[in-house]
Amino acid sequence: MTEYFVKLRYYPGDPLEEIREGDLKSFAQKYGVKIAYEKIENREKRAGLLMENTLDKRIEDITQEVITVSGDREGGVSECIRALYKKYRCPRTAYSLLGSNAAGEKIAKGLMNTYGGW
Amino acid sequence: MKILALNGSFRKNGNTEILLKQALMGAEVEGAQVEILRLTDYKIGPCRGCGLCLFRENVCQVKDDDVSFIFSKLAECDGILLGSPCYFLELTAVIKQLIDRCWILGHQIGKIKKPAAVIVPYATRGWIPYVFAQSNILLNVMGLTKINEVAICTQGISEVVLDQEAMDLAYRMGKEIAVAVREKDLVYKGEEGVCPSCHDWLMRILKDRETVECPTCGVRGKLSVVDGKISVHFEERAWADSRFLPEVQYNHFNYHIAPSKDYFLRTKEERKSKSQKYREYLPG
Numbered sequence: 001m002t003e004y005f006v007k008l009r010y011y012p013g014d015p016l017e018e019i020r021e022g023d024l025k026s027f028a029q030k031y032g033v034k035i036a037y038e039k040i041e042n043r044e045k046r047a048g049l050l051m052e053n054t055l056d057k058r059i060e061d062i063t064q065e066v067i068t069v070s071g072d073r074e075g076g077v078s079e080c081i082r083a084l085y086k087k088y089r090c091p092r093t094a095y096s097l098l099g100s101n102a103a104g105e106k107i108a109k110g111l112m113n114t115y116g117g118w
Numbered sequence: 119m120k121i122l123a124l125n126g127s128f129r130k131n132g133n134t135e136i137l138l139k140q141a142l143m144g145a146e147v148e149g150a151q152v153e154i155l156r157l158t159d160y161k162i163g164p165c166r167g168c169g170l171c172l173f174r175e176n177v178c179q180v181k182d183d184d185v186s187f188i189f190s191k192l193a194e195c196d197g198i199l200l201g202s203p204c205y206f207l208e209l210t211a212v213i214k215q216l217i218d219r220c221w222i223l224g225h226q227i228g229k230i231k232k233p234a235a236v237i238v239p240y241a242t243r244g245w246i247p248y249v250f251a252q253s254n255i256l257l258n259v260m261g262l263t264k265i266n267e268v269a270i271c272t273q274g275i276s277e278v279v280l281d282q283e284a285m286d287l288a289y290r291m292g293k294e295i296a297v298a299v300r301e302k303d304l305v306y307k308g309e310e311g312v313c314p315s316c317h318d319w320l321m322r323i324l325k326d327r328e329t330v331e332c333p334t335c336g337v338r339g340k341l342s343v344v345d346g347k348i349s350v351h352f353e354e355r356a357w358a359d360s361r362f363l364p365e366v367q368y369n370h371f372n373y374h375i376a377p378s379k380d381y382f383l384r385t386k387e388e389r390k391s392k393s394q395k396y397r398e399y400l401p402g
Contacts, residue, residue, distance in 0.1 A: 011373035013366055016359070049368075055173065055376040062377055086326070093374045095381045115326045 004077040006104035008067045008084065009059075009096045012043070012050070015088035019065050023087070031080035033071035040064050059095050070104070078107050085115045119299050121145040121292070122195035123154040124188075126202030126213045130156070133239040133278040137270065137288040138201040141237065144292030145197075148300070155191060157212045160184035164215060171222035172375050178222050185219045196299040197233045198262055199292065200253055204240035204269070208248045213256060220259040233298040234260075235291045236267040239278055243271060250311075250318045254334045258362040265298050266291055266308040267317070312350050313337065315360050321350060335360040 010019065021037050028035040042063045043050040054062045067084060071077045090112045091097075097105050123142055127134035135156070142152040161183040168179045178186070192198070202209040236253040240246045246269055257264050268287060272278040279285065294307060311317045313332040321330045321341070330341045330350055337360050339352035360366060 011369065013359075013369035013373070049365075051368075052372060054372050055379060057377065057380065059377050059380050062373065064373075094378065098381075113325075115324075 001072050004104040005101040006069045006108045007099040008091050010065045010091050032076045033080045036068040038066045119150045120195040121150040121152050121197045123199040125156045126210045128158040134201040134203050137237045140288040141199050141292030144289040145296040148296030150296040162215045165218035197295040201237045204246045204249045209252045217256050233265045234262040238269045239272050241273040251334045254316045263304040
């Protein structure tokens with residue numbers, strides 16, 4: 001059985017609205033998938049602005065919100081990711097799927113091209 | 119007060135130059151010192167895509183051309199008039215060449231508060247869909263605020279002088295820029311378009327077929343037809359996503375570009391091995 005494992009990395013300014021764990025739980029239930037959520041916050045307030053030096057950091061260590069979707073039904077994973085893209089828009093960096101497995105990345109990338117705009 | 123006109127036309131005393139000079143005459147009447155640069159008189163090399171301006175602020179690898187001179191003129195002036203003919207749906211190539219070189223100014227977006235106006239002479243109605251999108255990109259990336267724009271239908275060399283209405287309009291726009299500088303008034307005074315930020319009529323339909331996006335500022339809205347009229351509704355919060363806002367620019371540089379260094383370094387061996395055959399095939 002194929003396991004689909006997708007990490008969606010949202011960086012500051014990427015999601016169109018606040019990512020709430022309650023909403024993610026609803027999506028998990030609706031589409032029969034597992035969803036995990038992790039928030040990494042490394043910004044500091046400098047001169048009134050939230051700032052962070054990201055140039056020499058690992059991609060996984062900079063400020064981001066990571067939604068991990070997993071499941072063994074392609075349809076459920078696909079529909080769930082589509083719903084996440086619709087709500088938050090798709091993550092936008094070239095490395096925003098880093099950590100996904102190949103089967104999951106294929107679904108997430110295909111939906112990005114269709115629903116995320118370029 | 120200094121007003122600088124940037125001319126994207128190669129042609130001396132053509133319609134673009136005439137209109138820009140007419141506008142500068144208007145600015146002079148309002149007390150401005152004026153200058154015009156014909157961009158094709160200067161060497162503007164292509165961006166080499168080296169990324170140094172992104173990874174090390176204010177460093178451009180291209181040192182053997184006149185772009186830093188043009189930027190110094192931009193820094194000196196208080197207001198800008200941008201002119202370019204439209205030969206084929208867009209502004210001229212020199213404008214695009216300059217846009218690509220403006221990455222280095224990206225760090226300054228939101229810091230410069232100078233008014234700008236755009237004048238585009240063109241020949242055939244309906245053949246100018248991208249001109250204001252392009253001028254918006256250049257002005258935004260230079261950190262300028264557009265206060266007016268106009269496209270003027272005229273065809274043969276210097277024929278625009280026969281169009282008194284167009285000449286009067288250019289003159290008024292020149293005065294307007296000078297007044298805007300003097301009164302620190304950056305409010306847009308031109309014709310409103312669909313996008314309240316860019317004031318352009320261009321919209322892109324996303325592939326979800328539910329969302330439209332201003333291709334220039336990236337703000338997204340919903341399209342509807344009300345009483346037979348096309349309408350685009352933007353949620354108020356959508357403006358926070360405009361790609362030319364200082365915070366969005368900061369996030370873009372800091373989270374979309376800077377961390378790519380990590381990805382670049384960690385994929386070094388794989389890239390090297392997979393790109394080897396392309397180094398060997400048709401070596402340049």
